[in-house]
C-alpha cells in the first residue's frame with residue numbers, strides 16, 4: 475500500500491536529478507507507418523512528466539512500448555540505469571510499471587473488492603492447508619482501507635456496474651497503486667471525467683509523485699500545464715520539444731511544437 479505520509483522523506487533522499495526510466499532511440503513501425511522515430515527522454519524520480527501531442531502523434535504507441543504491449547522496432551528502455559526488454563505486459567509489471575488508461579478493464583458484475591484483486595485474489599487455507607479458499611474478508615478490508623488512504627470513500631461490496639465513470643477511474647487508479655508501482659503510466663486517464671473528479675485525481679497524483687513518478691498522456695494542454703512538472707511534445711512520431719523545468723511553458727508555446 476502506498477504510504478502518503480512517507481512521501482516527503484523519499485524525495486529528499488533521491489533528489490530531483492535521479493533518472494528512473496530512460497527511453498533511448500525508440501522507434502516503432504507498423505508496416506509502412508512509422509509511428510515513432512528516434513524518441514529519447516528521461517523520467518526522473520519525483521516528477522510527473524507530461525506526454526502531449528495531437529491525435530495520432532504516437533503517445534499511446536510510446537506508452538504501449540513502455541508497458542510491454544508492443545516491442546519497439548529499435549531502441550532501448552532503461553530502468554534504474556539497467557537495460558530492460560519487455561516481451562509482454564507481465565514483464566513490465568514485474569519491473570514495477572503499472573498503467574491506467576481510458577479503457578482500463580473492470581468487470582461489471584463483480585464487486586469493487588473483487589475487481590480490485592482481479593487475477594491476484596488473496597487465499598486462505600483450511601483443514602491443515604489442504605483446502606484453499608479466496609479470502610473475501612481480506613479483499614474487502616484491504617481494498618476499503620487502501621481506497622480510504624487515497625481519499626476515496628466507496629462501498630467495496632457494491633457491483634462495479636453501479637459506479638459512475640469518475641468512481642470507476644478512482645478504482646482503477648487505486649488498484650494500480652496497490653502494488654506500489656515504481657512508475658505509473660497514465661494514458662488519458664481523466665477523459666470524460668467531471669472537473670471536480672479530475673481535480674481530485676490530480677491532487678492525488680501530485681501527492682504521490684514523490685514515491686511514484688508518472689508519465690501523464692494528454693492532448694489537453696490546460697491539464698498538462700496544471701499537473702505536470704515537465705513536458706515532452708510529440709509531433710508525427712517525433713519528439714518535437716522537451717521542457718527542462720516546470721517554469722516557462724505556456725499553452726501558446728506548446729502549441730507551436732504540436
Ligand SMILES: Nc1ncnc2c1ncn2[C@@H]1O[C@H](COP(=O)(O)OP(=O)(O)OP(=O)(O)O)[C@@H](O)[C@H]1O
Pocket residue numbers: 504507509527528529530531532533534535536693
Ligand atoms: N496497432 C497498430 N497498427 C497500425 N498502426 C497503428 C497501430 N497503433 C497505432 N498505429 C498508428 O500509429 C500512429 C500513432 O498512433 P497513437 O495511437 O500512438 O497516437 P496517439 O498520439 O495516442 O493519438 P490519440 O491522441 O488519438 O490517442 C497513428 O498513425 C496510428 O494509426
Ligand SMILES: [Mg+2]
Pocket residue numbers: 533534535
Ligand atoms: Mg492515444
